Amino acid sequence: MADVFLIVVIVIAFVLLTIVGLYLVVKYQHPDDKNDAYIPKLVVWFGFVLSGATVLLLPLDVANNEGYAGKLLNWVYPSLLDQFVIMSIFMYTHLNSSFIIISDIIHNNT
Amino acid sequence: MELFWDIIYWLIPIWMFFLIPFSTFYYEADDGMLMAGTSVGAKPNSRICEAIKYEMFVVVIFGLIFALTYLFLNETSIPVREVVGPAFSVGPTYTIVQNTAVNATFSASQLAPMGDQDVAVLTSNVANPDLGTVELSVNPSVFYAGLMAWMGWFFFALFGAIGMAAMPLDLILYFIHRPRHMDAVEFGEAQVMLRDRVNELVNVGELLKLEREEKAQQNGAKSGGFFNKEARKAASEEKKTLLQFKQAVYLLEEDAEDFANCTENYKNYNPLIPIGCLLGGICAFIISLFWVLHIILYMLPNTPVTPFLNTYFEWFDSWFPLFGVLSVAIFSFYLLMCAVKGCFKFGLRFLFFQVHPMKLNKTYMSSFLFNIGLVLLCALPVVQFSVSAFQDYARNTTINQVVNVQLQYLKFFGWFWQKKVFEYALLVILLMTCIYLGCRPRDSSGSNSIALRDRLRSRVG
Numbered sequence: 038m039a040d041v042f043l044i045v046v047i048v049i050a051f052v053l054l055t056i057v058g059l060y061l062v063v064k065y066q067h068p069d070d071k072n073d074a075y076i077p078k079l080v081v082w083f084g085f086v087l088s089g090a091t092v093l094l095l096p097l098d099v100a101n102n103e104g105y106a107g108k109l110l111n112w113v114y115p116s117l118l119d120q121f122v123i124m125s126i127f128m129y130t131h132l133n134s135s136f137i138i139i140s141d142i143i144h145n146n147t
Numbered sequence: 148m149e150l151f152w153d154i155i156y157w158l159i160p161i162w163m164f165f166l167i168p169f170s171t172f173y174y175e176a177d178d179g180m181l182m183a184g185t186s187v188g189a190k191p192n193s194r195i196c197e198a199i200k201y202e203m204f205v206v207v208i209f210g211l212i213f214a215l216t217y218l219f220l221n222e223t224s225i226p227v228r229e230v231v232g233p234a235f236s237v238g239p240t241y242t243i244v245q246n247t248a249v250n251a252t253f254s255a256s257q258l259a260p261m262g263d264q265d266v267a268v269l270t271s272n273v274a275n276p277d278l279g280t281v282e283l284s285v286n287p288s289v290f291y292a293g294l295m296a297w298m299g300w301f302f303f304a305l306f307g308a309i310g311m312a313a314m315p316l317d318l319i320l321y322f323i324h325r326p327r328h329m330d331a332v333e334f335g336e337a338q339v340m341l342r343d344r345v346n347e348l349v350n351v352g353e354l355l356k357l358e359r360e361e362k363a364q365q366n367g368a369k370s371g372g373f374f375n376k377e378a379r380k381a382a383s384e385e386k387k388t389l390l391q392f393k394q395a396v397y398l399l400e401e402d403a404e405d406f407a408n409c410t411e412n413y414k415n416y417n418p419l420i421p422i423g424c425l426l427g428g429i430c431a432f433i434i435s436l437f438w439v440l441h442i443i444l445y446m447l448p449n450t451p452v453t454p455f456l457n458t459y460f461e462w463f464d465s466w467f468p469l470f471g472v473l474s475v476a477i478f479s480f481y482l483l484m485c486a487v488k489g490c491f492k493f494g495l496r497f498l499f500f501q502v503h504p505m506k507l508n509k510t511y512m513s514s515f516l517f518n519i520g521l522v523l524l525c526a527l528p529v530v531q532f533s534v535s536a537f538q539d540y541a542r543n544t545t546i547n548q549v550v551n552v553q554l555q556y557l558k559f560f561g562w563f564w565q566k567k568v569f570e571y572a573l574l575v576i577l578l579m580t581c582i583y584l585g586c587r588p589r590d591s592s593g594s595n596s597i598a599l600r601d602r603l604r605s606r607v608g
Contacts, residue, residue: 065510077170077512084162084519091155091526092483095533096476098148098544 043101050093051086058085148545156292159523163295164209165202167520173198174512213291221290223557224280232272239264285553293554296527300569303486303528306521308576310489311435316584317488318428325421326408337406344399351392358385434481439577446536446570457539471540479533486525487518528569535564 062082070078176197244257285293329337362385437456445451456478464471534541534550541547555564563569 062515065515067509067511070512074174074512077174077516080162080166080170081512081515081519084167084523087155087158087162088483088519088522088526089480091159091523092479092529092533093476094151094155095479095530095541095544095546096472097151098546099475099537099541100472101148101544 043097046100047097050097051090054086054089054093055082058082058089061085152292152546152549153288156288156295159295159527160209160213160291162523163520164205167516167523168205169198169202171513171516172201174516213294216294217287217290220558220560221284221287222282223285223553223561224282225552225556226278227281229275229279230272231275233268237271238268280556283553285557289549289553290557292527292549293557293560295524296531296554297560297563299524299526299528300531300563302490302521303482303525303532304569304572305576306486306489306493307482307525307529308489308573309492309580310485310487311438311482312577312580312584313492314485314488315428315432315435317492318424318431322421322425322428324405325424326405329409337409341399341403341406344402348392348395348399351395355389355392431481434478435485438478438482439574441536442570442574447567447574454539457537460537460540475533475537475540478536479529482529482532483522483525486529487522490518490521531564532570 059082062078062085066078173195239262241259243253246253246257441456444453445455445457456474460471460474463474530546531550531554534544534546538547538551555561557564
């Protein structure tokens with residue numbers, strides 16, 4: 038059985054990185070660049086995700102050493118507590134960051 | 148996992164040498180719209196062509212470097228220990244007791260128990276006391292990961308070390324120098340001081356402009372060649388002055404913002420920011436301290452004194468399975484942030500290159516691209532550093548097999564990693580930064596703007 042829990046973690050980390058990257062680009066950009074310079078923006082955005090993913094791949098690698106002898110973690114059947122913690126981290130950060138971005142956009146438009 | 152890592156290994160060089168330079172050229176290229184129609188033959192909107200032209204140089208140069216290094220340096224010699232055992236026929240022979248039941252399966256209990264003969268076979272194994280080596284050529288993706296990591300290490304050893312020292316200090320200093328309400332006298336004094344500084348810098352700017360104009364006129368008369376030593380010296384002097392000027396302007400902007408936060412924006416200023424900075428500073432201090440201890444206790448000695456952080460991570464795991472992995476993520480991500488921090492700090496203190504600070508709503512794409520390039524370049528050294536730091540904890544990982552086996556013993560590059568050159572450099576720079584920042588904790592431009600102005604004046608006048 039594919040390890041559902043691990044996949045969920047990967048997706049969460051990835052979504053978080055993309056949101057944070059997008060937020061950084063939107064928030065820090067110079068007003069001169071507004072609605073301009075899309076290619077560099079995309080490069081910066083994905084570059085940020087890439088660098089974050091590179092470093093975070095290490096903990097994932099650690100978590101993913103299921104098939105080897107002397108495994109350190111038991112990821113296959115996460116306890117209820119684990120699921121709860123993961124879901125709440127996800128909900129919290131996702132809601133917060135979307136709220137910040139949306140309020141920012143509204144604020145900028147008015 | 149291997150696939151994931153391979154994707155990363157390839158994407159980083161693509162970003163570093165293709166997309167980031169390309170978009171920098173594209174972004175900075177003159178789009179010709181300003182002067183459109185004034186010059187003959189200038190096509191407006193040829194930014195992409197321009198960018199592609201420059202990009203070709205970069206691709207050719209780095210393509211050559213990559214191809215040549217892979218061609219000549221792709222061998223790794225992994226140390227192995229040879230064990231020679233006796234021939235198979237020397238071992239004892241056993242007969243299997245037949246299981247007479249119908250449809251019975253084999254079980255180990257049908258074998259005779261091990262005896263003296265088996266012990267004799269085992270003890271006759273001879274291990275070679277000297278390590279032999281196996282020569283292998285690594286595959287391109289692993290090799291380029293190593294090459295990128297090696298290049299990145301030079302930056303990471305410098306910026307990472309500076310950042311590890313500067314990060315906690317700056318965060319805590321931000322709390323100490325947080326905006327406070329000023330009384331009328333203080334307000335007046337601060338305002339006058341800021342105004343003076345602005346005036347000085349405006350003067351300096353005027354002088355710089357004057358000097359440039361003069362030079363432009365002179366150049367019309369005689370062209371200073373590249374081989375003219377005087378001209379080159381003057382040019383580098385001018386560049387240095389310009390950087391100094393930019394630095395002073397940046398610091399003034401910072402102070403003006405602080406001043407605004409103390410006065411008109413005081414009501415809007417979020418008082419939680421300094422407290423957050425203090426908490427962050429304390430956390431950063433703890434993480435930095437642990438890293439330094441870990442380097443000294445685990446990474447530098449040939450036989451580690453103690454596994455240190457590795458033990459803690461395993462202990463965390465036994466306590467709550469997620470925490471060990473999370474700590475690895477925190478510790479390695481912290482290094483990446485330190486690299487960026489160190490780059491800002493270094494650029495502000497020394498005049499080697501332009502400062503590309505990230506400021507809210509004020510960051511141009513070129514600064515973004517510069518910083519992202521730096522972060523990407525430092526990402527692989529961070530991973531390599533973390534893997535060698537957490538070798539015990541992360542012993543079953545794919546990346547451990549790549550970094551600590553294949554890359555560790557690579558021809559030429561392996562020498563740097565085996566001798567721990569970069570780790571020593573990192574530690575030394577870190578200690579030096581601590582001492583330096585201990586003496587001069589606040590950022591100030593290399594010399595104050597009055598001295599800069601006087602120098603310019605003497606040159607122009």
